[in-house]
Amino acid sequence: MSDSTCPICHRPTDANFRPFCSRHCADVDLGRWFSGTYRVPSFRQDNEEEQDEYRDGEG
Numbered sequence: 001m002s003d004s005t006c007p008i009c010h011r012p013t014d015a016n017f018r019p020f021c022s023r024h025c026a027d028v029d030l031g032r033w034f035s036g037t038y039r040v041p042s043f044r045q046d047n048e049e050e051q052d053e054y055r056d057g058e059g
């Protein structure tokens with residue numbers, strides 16, 4: 001499968017920024033996420049600790 005494209009601008013993804021094509025698009029997506037446009041049910045998977053889950057004071 002090599003049909004992976006950036007969900008933001010639909011250009012071919014970069015291995016360093018998957019699933020995005022660049023850091024810019026990753027930031028754009030992150031901004032949407034923080035804006036509450038959509039929610040990710042399981043953002044983290046390797047940690048069962050939930051202590052840092054609700055920190056939103058850092059930018």
Ligand SMILES: [Zn+2]
Pocket residue numbers: 006007008009010011020021022025
């Ligand atoms: Zn992009």
